[in-house]
Amino acid sequence: MTSLEIKNINKHYGAVQALHDVSLSINKGEFVTLLGPSGSGKTTVLKILAGFEPVTSGQVLMEGRDVTALPPEKRNFGLVFQGYALFPHMSVYDNIAYPLRVRRQSKAMIDERVLAALDLVQLRKFANRRPQELSGGQQQRVALARALVFKPDVLLLDEPMSALDKQLRHDLQEELREIHRSLGTTFINVTHDQEEAMHMSDRIAIMDHGQIKQYDTAHQLYRRPASRFVAEFVGKSNVFQGEVRGSGSSARFYSASFEMPLADAQTGASTVMIRPEDAEITTTAPNDGRITLPVQVISSTYSGDRALYTLLQSDGADFIAYAPARSGVFPDGTDIFVSFASQDVIALA
Numbered sequence: 001m002t003s004l005e006i007k008n009i010n011k012h013y014g015a016v017q018a019l020h021d022v023s024l025s026i027n028k029g030e031f032v033t034l035l036g037p038s039g040s041g042k043t044t045v046l047k048i049l050a051g052f053e054p055v056t057s058g059q060v061l062m063e064g065r066d067v068t069a070l071p072p073e074k075r076n077f078g079l080v081f082q083g084y085a086l087f088p089h090m091s092v093y094d095n096i097a098y099p100l101r102v103r104r105q106s107k108a109m110i111d112e113r114v115l116a117a118l119d120l121v122q123l124r125k126f127a128n129r130r131p132q133e134l135s136g137g138q139q140q141r142v143a144l145a146r147a148l149v150f151k152p153d154v155l156l157l158d159e160p161m162s163a164l165d166k167q168l169r170h171d172l173q174e175e176l177r178e179i180h181r182s183l184g185t186t187f188i189n190v191t192h193d194q195e196e197a198m199h200m201s202d203r204i205a206i207m208d209h210g211q212i213k214q215y216d217t218a219h220q221l222y223r224r225p226a227s228r229f230v231a232e233f234v235g236k237s238n239v240f241q242g243e244v245r246g247s248g249s250s251a252r253f254y255s256a257s258f259e260m261p262l263a264d265a266q267t268g269a270s271t272v273m274i275r276p277e278d279a280e281i282t283t284t285a286p287n288d289g290r291i292t293l294p295v296q297v298i299s300s301t302y303s304g305d306r307a308l309y310t311l312l313q314s315d316g317a318d319f320i321a322y323a324p325a326r327s328g329v330f331p332d333g334t335d336i337f338v339s340f341a342s343q344d345v346i347a348l349a
């Protein structure tokens with residue numbers, strides 16, 4: 001069931017066009033992340049959803065109803081925005097109670113809901129503290145409780161974890177996922193952290209220059225990126241430019257370093273990609289039909305279970321590959337071979 005729909009939205013800030021014909025449809029209870037580089041338009045989409053920014057053209061639909069012109073307070077959306085800070089002079093309890101007081105709920109109802117929200121974010125024992133007496137992660141959890149306490153239809157999160165250190169960010173991601181599972185509320189998150197997006201989301205919309213480049217599950221974005229931009233933005237990749245000759249089942253891809261069958265590809269200039277975990281490195285060239293390139297180790301990063309190698313191809317380009325590292329890593333400068341199967345080569349549009 002579609003809960004929220006953005007239809008053909010264009011947004012201009014004066015001469016700047018921040019969004020170009022953006023459409024997105026979000027199911028009830030889904031966790032969707034807008035992921036993209038700085039300035040790609042993520043926050044603008046969120047502000048339009050929240051009702052903080054008018055659209056230049058296009059529509060926002062909530063369960064089929066046009067809410068494009070509805071003011072923020074009539075949308076029943078919870079917000080965790082940067083700069084949407086906690087009230088410093090109020091206790092944690094009063095901060096969380098605030099949206100319910102604004103909605104003129106009874107004292108008994110407020111008490112019940114605030115305590116439940118404090119339990120949800122595991123902060124009941126901090127109810128009487130002021131925000132400045134909490135850590136950054138705890139403050140973010142209070143902001144989350146405040147945004148959820150009035151049971152919003154949709155929760156909008158704008159980089160809620162960007163100010164936190166890595167460990168805290170990881171913990172809060174887990175907590176947020178757990179909260180999402182237990183509530184079933186629709187969550188829309190904005191980030192430029194690709195790992196965060198992949199850990200938490202049912203679907204991810206990849207944005208660039210005010211456009212949605214691809215909207216899909218993390219797995220599809222990683223294994224079936226629609227474009228070079230998406231392939232390089234989501235995870236690590238080795239990209240080869242070349243040309244497809246022939247057509248149908250006999251089409252083949254030719255690059256300067258290798259050629260291979262690429263059935264049903266479009267004839268003409270083409271780009272393909274190999275993920276670093278799909279490549280293998282060996283001291284002798286394998287003789288099993290895999291595509292094999294002679295390379296030299298430029299550097300390696302050892303991480304216990306495996307190593308990430310940066311390799312130099314004969315044409316001067318880099319190739320990155322993961323390899324098991326139980327018996328150590330190849331020293332820099334070693335001449336080796338990298339190989340991969342043609343079925344692991346992904347054609348990009």
Ligand SMILES: Nc1ncnc2c1ncn2[C@@H]1O[C@H](COP(=O)(O)OP(=O)(O)OP(=O)(O)O)[C@@H](O)[C@H]1O
Pocket residue numbers: 013014016017018036037038039040041042043044045192
């Ligand atoms: N109030 C404004 N006035 C003029 N231009 C703006 C305004 N707000 C945003 N922009 C421009 O619109 C574009 C999209 O901005 P937006 O904040 O949506 O990007 P973002 O993807 O959220 O970036 P970041 O990750 O840096 O927060 C940018 O080019 C930005 O400079």
